[in-house]
Amino acid sequence: MTQPPQPPPNDPSQGGFGAPQDPPPGGFGAPQDPPPGGFGAPTPPPADPYGKPPAAPQAPQAPQAPPPGGYGSPPPAGPPQQQPGYGYPQGQPPQQPGYGFPPQAPQGHGFPPGQAPQPGYGFPPQPPQQGYGYPTTPMQQPQQPGGDGPKKFSTQSRIIVAAVVAVALIIGGGVWFASGDGDKKKDEASTSSGTKGEGKGGSETGLGGGKEKAPANIKAEVGFQLPQPKVTDVTTVAGSWMTDKAYVKTGVNEIVAYDLVKGTKLWSIPLGGQVCAATQHLTKDFKTAIAFEAGKRTAAKKYQACTQIGALDLATGKLMWSKSVTVTTSSDNAARFDEVTLSGDTVAAGGTEGGAAFKLADGAELWRPKPSTDGCYDKGYGGGEALAVVRKCGSYDDPQLVIQALNPTTGAPLSSFKMPPGVEYASIVSTKPLVVAADVGDTAGDGSGISDFFSIDPASGKLLTKIAVDGEKYAASCRSTKVESCQHLAVGNNRIYVPTEEHEGTGEYGNTNEIVSFDLTTGKPTSDRADAGDRYTMFPLRMDGGNLIAYKEPPYDKGGQVVSIDGGTFKQTVLMDNPGDEAIRDAETSFSSDYAEYLYGSGKLYISETMISAPRESSLGDKEYLVVSFHAS
Template identity: 55%
Template structure:
């Protein structure tokens, strides 16, 4: 897993004190079993400094893996790992696991016995087989016609109806599908539609967040939000704010309302920093601030580090605890407060559900709970206790519930992921633990933020993650490639199908589109990047867009680091934008730096 850029230097100092010194957490049952739900909101504790995408560690010696494309040795069953259920044995990624039982529609079924144990005549068997076949065809037709009819309240950052998955939205997690909304255009050759230069800032500035509506691409600027015309790039509206945007929801309401965090005042020299205290909702259609509010914790305002949306609930979390508001009115639903168990909600995962990551205890001996909440009351509906050695956890998806963590800080590469946990959100029981070898898989999470995982998508009852880059089949210099691998969320086993990016291309999964994966393919120097749709069942890809081949040093596509960029695609339009911008260089001789670049196919 690759190391992302470091966080900006203007992080808030570690808060001291709070409501009192932390005390050890109460004794609880072992992890892996449902816990008694505790209070839904929390108590501030002394946090560590932000460590980016996982604390830096010395990577362990890489295990001996089979060459890509060839099966490895058989995997023996693993003993009980102590997470409440035995860990399922995993085959090397991309290869078949144990054979499945024959099902109707895929295998020949034996003819049913006749009443009384007598064998049916050959003619009668033919009639029965024909009737069964017709029934299956009719049933499949009804299922296919109904699949995809459901509507989602929340949408992803690209404006499409989405569920809850990392990287900006996903599907409902169901095993049915019928594909997605994105279709291949007649001409997939794209050109640069427009570019927007970086605004001049006096220091490193966070501009994370971006959304697509029917008319605009919306992006934070300097102390503002700005909407750019979808096709021409002209400014449609600008929303001035009291300070810099410091948090943005991945999820958008059906009518294009989005929660954000911003600072109460503008940053000034010499200390280029303001606390992130303001919670607000923006109407992306009109550019109006619907409401904004701050929450008091003692004599101070609570500091938040992230915000999300689930249904009509806006939820913000941080080291001062969690708070929630009504999306339409801004009325508080809960606030941080002192509690007997000395716990606090570090943050929330939104989308189809609302899931809290709750921390208890001291920094040296923390206890981390995953709580599925009622979005209106904040009451825990179920609870799962993470294993010992977990200091932070990240929510990849809320329905189905999938959580990532670096157990015992063993990932070793700063990715923040050693294992994924598939949890039954209704009961709090662990369904499967999926070990994600840091030497092998490229997904990553920012450990101190709950909803920050990238390149890990959930849909079709599976978890999709890309492998790390490795040498391709040609053996030529620069022919690195990778694959997308799927894990079954019920068993933890790898699916037999995998998507192969091909020599000199690298998959970067972006989001789910129904039952399909939307992915960017980083290209070799003499090609343009591609946007593809990958069928979540067969793992076959369809080209949606291909950027022009540009070998010049001024190529706008290559002016971004993929680890520090946001990638958005919708309906033949592809946007790359920065998360962090810096003070301009004294010399302007280098390549031009962009806030965002838009590519589009002919319309």
């Protein structure tokens, strides 16, 4: 996964959006090895969601004591599994096992990078290096292997292990079918639309159930298409919301509401400057929050400081309030913010100069973290049903990240979890349950920003489980410089749902993928598996009660689809099937899914850009859209 392009710093002479940005990943030297005993309770290698039998167990070792102030709960009694090193044995390149074949011994976090998607329309080509405050670009060459990773099994050993596993499965009453060369695998009790194996829900579990139902006619029509506004430089247009009456989108120095179907302009909210951050969280009465620049951009001053926090009433089309705060109580300089979020009645904004929180109703300041002698500051917040913060401490070249659950009204920490060494950035995936994503030691290797998910108990701050997600298998991503920016995943039913990477389908040509899940208590893969189907690829959009809403990217001759996946049976229901006409399909697929915002609700789909720029010479003849929409009835 590539990271989206970001606008240049607000003002080069002033250090951009606040204090100098954190150094690029990998800037602190070689990745650190994990501490003895791992980051919490050792977890046996989970069964692979693709249906492969588990690798041979490692020989038990004597338990090792966790490091001082360990990362999570102490390990349980019994010998822990051997921890794989971060990398592969020197001189032995990693080998990806084919679908349906027994995996090799654990290889640690994958190093080979993924394929970099092409920039979407409106995104200028990015140089292959990082600048301060810019997102990670995909690596073009595999990293050099390092560390003393576990040795691979010999071919004979793998044959013996596979035979033992097969016998065990037959004795246990299960039959495992596998085929090589990228063919799909199915458990005897599984289908492409749902499974009934261990860890499944089903009607008796209470999983499933949502508001989104298939309309009488799932064949969608084009709603409206909005052209990109003309700008002369890279401009952030992040922020899109749906109300019961309008689709609302960030424009240039304004927020604009459009009719849900026709796209006619209903109202606009003028702003003093360009939106630089927005939250997707929305109250039941359609209020939300944004951060915007202190003044309009001009030819003489192209970049403005992102210092203004504001609350929007999307039901009435009003800017309820806007304000800035000083860096400290003794300073007159306005604090600059990188992001903003919403939790209940609390608006929280964070950045390299610290954070602040305001009351949604009137903008009254609720709290502001006090200056810290150890260099700690609130990098950013995660909102929604609860509030959590990524707090960065330590020195510039030896940072320490702490995840805290907060009281939204007072800002008081309810619990703290110390991230392991080697983590320079972390993203909050969900606050209830509390799930954090990070690239430990820069080992993801694919630019996704995710090597592991951390499931944390918000009451005690203890680590419930750590889920390793191989960058060669899974396709979710987070922006390293943003705390609340993860995409192509969803959390619900005490699971985290992620898409797999694309791979060959069963047809003659075209790739496909699946959505699978992991249990947030055990860290193990569940039997959940939803297949995109030949030549389609899919990723989660959001939860709908206990169901999952997902978008299917289309092949060259069809339109996209929106499906609902039952949380209990994992059966798919098509909610929307978009037209396959060439012109319509070209408009729908002109957006890069890594950089666009997708909103679906009540039979309506909106796809919009988050960043635009001046047209490139190579794209002058192409239509560039700010928004395209579809509706089914």
